[in-house]
Amino acid sequence: MNKITRFDCIIVGGGLSGLTTTLALSQIGLSVAIIDKTPIEPANSRDGDLRTTAISASGKKVFEALGIWDEVKTTAEPILNICVSEKGSKGFLTFDHREAGLIPMGHIVENIKLKNSLISAIKNQKNITLLPNSGLKSFSSGTGHVRAHLDDESFHTASLLIAADGRNSSAREMANIKSTFVNYHQSSIVFTVAHTKPHNGTAYEQFLAGGPIAFLPMRGNQSSVVWSEDTPVVDLLLELSDGEFAAAASYRLDDCLGKLTLTGKRRVFPLSLNYADTLIGDRFAMVGDAAHGLHPIAGQGFNLGLRDVANLVEEISRARRLGLDIGSPETLRSFQASRRLDNFSLVAATDGLNRLFSTNNKVIRAIRHNGLTTVNSITPLKKIFMGHAMGTLGNLPNMLQGRLP
Numbered sequence: 001m002n003k004i005t006r007f008d009c010i011i012v013g014g015g016l017s018g019l020t021t022t023l024a025l026s027q028i029g030l031s032v033a034i035i036d037k038t039p040i041e042p043a044n045s046r047d048g049d050l051r052t053t054a055i056s057a058s059g060k061k062v063f064e065a066l067g068i069w070d071e072v073k074t075t076a077e078p079i080l081n082i083c084v085s086e087k088g089s090k091g092f093l094t095f096d097h098r099e100a101g102l103i104p105m106g107h108i109v110e111n112i113k114l115k116n117s118l119i120s121a122i123k124n125q126k127n128i129t130l131l132p133n134s135g136l137k138s139f140s141s142g143t144g145h146v147r148a149h150l151d152d153e154s155f156h157t158a159s160l161l162i163a164a165d166g167r168n169s170s171a172r173e174m175a176n177i178k179s180t181f182v183n184y185h186q187s188s189i190v191f192t193v194a195h196t197k198p199h200n201g202t203a204y205e206q207f208l209a210g211g212p213i214a215f216l217p218m219r220g221n222q223s224s225v226v227w228s229e230d231t232p233v234v235d236l237l238l239e240l241s242d243g244e245f246a247a248a249a250s251y252r253l254d255d256c257l258g259k260l261t262l263t264g265k266r267r268v269f270p271l272s273l274n275y276a277d278t279l280i281g282d283r284f285a286m287v288g289d290a291a292h293g294l295h296p297i298a299g300q301g302f303n304l305g306l307r308d309v310a311n312l313v314e315e316i317s318r319a320r321r322l323g324l325d326i327g328s329p330e331t332l333r334s335f336q337a338s339r340r341l342d343n344f345s346l347v348a349a350t351d352g353l354n355r356l357f358s359t360n361n362k363v364i365r366a367i368r369h370n371g372l373t374t375v376n377s378i379t380p381l382k383k384i385f386m387g388h389a390m391g392t393l394g395n396l397p398n399m400l401q402g403r404l405p
Contacts, residue, residue, distance in 0.1 A: 007031045007129065008326065009316075010148050010158040012136050013165035014040045016053070016111070017288030017305045019118040021164055023066050024313045026125040027404055028320075033129040033156055034122075035148070040132045042116040050192040050264040052224040053114065054079070054203075054216060056106045056303040058391030061402040062310060068117045075113045077217045078104035080201030082389070087208045087252065099383060104201075105390050108216045108224060131156070136171055139284075146283040146327065160327035161284050162312070164305075167274050169290035175281040182273040182351070186211050187234040188296055189227045191266045192218070193246060196258030199223055203299075206253055211271075212297050213252050222263065225249060226296050234268060271295055275347050279339060280332040285312060292343055295350045303391055304346055307400065311338040314397035317405035338397075 007030075011022045014036030022034045034040065055063070055076075063069040078097075082105065085092040097105050122128050134152040141147075145157045163171035172179065188211075199217040206213050211228030218224055227249060229237065237245060246260040274293035279286050288305030315335040316326045324331060387393040391400065398405040 004147075004155045004157055005033070005129070006145075007033045007156065007158040009033075009160045009162060010035065010146070010156060011162050011164055012148075012171045013163065013169075013288075013290070014038060014132070015164065015166060015288075016115060016118070016302065017290075017309065018162075018164035019115065019122060020062065020066070020306065021162055021287055021309050021312070022128060023068075023118055023122050023125065024062075024309060024399065024404070025316065026122070026128045027066065028313065028317050029127070030316070030320075030326075031127045031129075033131055033158070035131045035134065035136055035150065037135045037151075038132065040119060040122075040130045042119050043112050050224070051111045051190060051267070052108050052192075052216060052218065053111055053302050054106055054299040055109055056300070056306075056389065056391040057103060058396065058400040059303045059306045060107060062306050062399050063114075064402045065399045065404050066118075066121065068121050071117045071120075072109055072114055073107070075219060076107040076109045077219050078201055079106040079108065079203050079217060080104055082203045082205070084205045085207070087206055087254075095389070108203075108218055110218075136165075136174070139171070139174060141282040141284070144325070158327075159283065159325060160316075163284070163286040163290045164288050165290055167272075167289045167293035169286070171284075172276060172286060172290055175284050177276050177278055177281060177286075179274050179276040184271045184273070184295060185231055186228050186271040186295075187231045188269045188271055189225075189229075189234060189237065189266050190269065191225050191227075191262060192222060192264045193225055193249065193257075193260040194220075194222050194263050195260050196221070197256070199257060204253055204256065208252060213249065214296075214299065215253060215257065216299070223257065226299075227252075228271060228296065231270070238266065238268065273347065273351055275343075279308075279336045279343075283327040283332075285332055285335060287312060292347055294347060295353075297350050297353050298346070298389075300346055300350070300389070304343065307342060307391065308339055310397045310399035311335060313399060314338075314405045317398075342394075 009032045011018050011034045025032045080097045082095040134150045137149045139148045146161045148156045204215040210230045213227045215223040242262045250260045276291050287308035294301045312335050319326045319331045
């Protein structure tokens with residue numbers, strides 16, 4: 001028989017959420033194994049992949065707590081302002097970082113830089129075991145442990161199994177956790193452009209009937225763009241030449257950044273909502289997209305996952321200090337309770353915003369216009385919205401304040 005290895009936690013999924021969870025748990029003293037079907041190695045080149053992630057102000061604190069922000073920030077661009085508008089309407093909403101205490105509302109970071117920084121830090125941790133090139137075949141819970149069976153026929157046990165394996169989580173299915181699925185019949189085109197006018201640290205989001213288009217500031221005169229449309233329209237847009245496509249994107253933003261030039265590949269992602277009925281099972285917990293895959297309309301999907309991670313690490317740390325079982329029902333129920341309102345609120349908000357702006361009904365258009373204008377004129381209300389976007393409201397766990405629990 002194969003030797004069975006024992007850990008405090010096993011993480012399924014080597015994406016950004018899984019790597020962050022792994023590093024955080026190891027830094028509070030746990031032995032951790034991370035499973036992924038791909039090699040868990042830093043990328044040697046960008047291979048034309050210029051995808052980025054929006055990190056909120058509190059998300060930045062997570063990476064400060066983990067000791068990798070100084071490396072990540074070398075290619076990060078601060079978000080100083082946000083401008084939200086609707087095509088063909090005079091209504092608009094602006095957020096200025098000077099109204100939030102002079103700190104940036106967030107940063108746009110290159111995915112590959114963040115992932116490589118996490119992997120490099122993980123490789124320096126002696127209490128982390130990498131289990132690459134193999135997926136989770138099955139798992140079962142027993143008295144005091146959970147047992148993971150991998151594709152390579154190895155077995156590993158832990159006090160807790162954590163799923164961070166994305167929207168189509170196989171671990172979630174194995175745990176028999178149901179989820180709500182909504183197909184928006186939309187797709188996002190993600191690409192990077194250079195532009196002739198400076199962005200001045202401003203993120204722009206323009207709403208159209210087919211979906212929003214967002215320009216997120218990057219280093220230099222570049223922006224990362226997420227353009228969402230009805231899927232048949234996306235298929236037509238992909239047939240355009242690079243020049244025609246860039247001109248169409250510029251038109252949708254009222255040409256406010258000048259002439260656009262594509263600097264990388266166009267990547268397409270179908271849009272849907274996937275929201276798990278529960279975050280926990282028997283010695284099982286979920287974080288990130290495995291628990292909630294959102295529409296990108298608010299750019300908060302990864303930040304919601306970071307808040308999952310911060311709260312889970314907080315509960316596990318508290319259980320250890322009290323000498324309790326980190327995989328016990330009490331620990332996991334406390335984690336779920338800490339995330340219920342935040343997760344549900346953002347799921348409802350992104351779904352509602354997408355439905356609100358994806359119609360040309362004249363009455364609803366008037367409501368949208370008046371809503372943007374009203375919020376923009378009420379400073380206290382704007383500050384509440386900014387606090388939600390920055391992730392700085394409420395009773396925050398330690399990692400969202402920049403320190404380990």
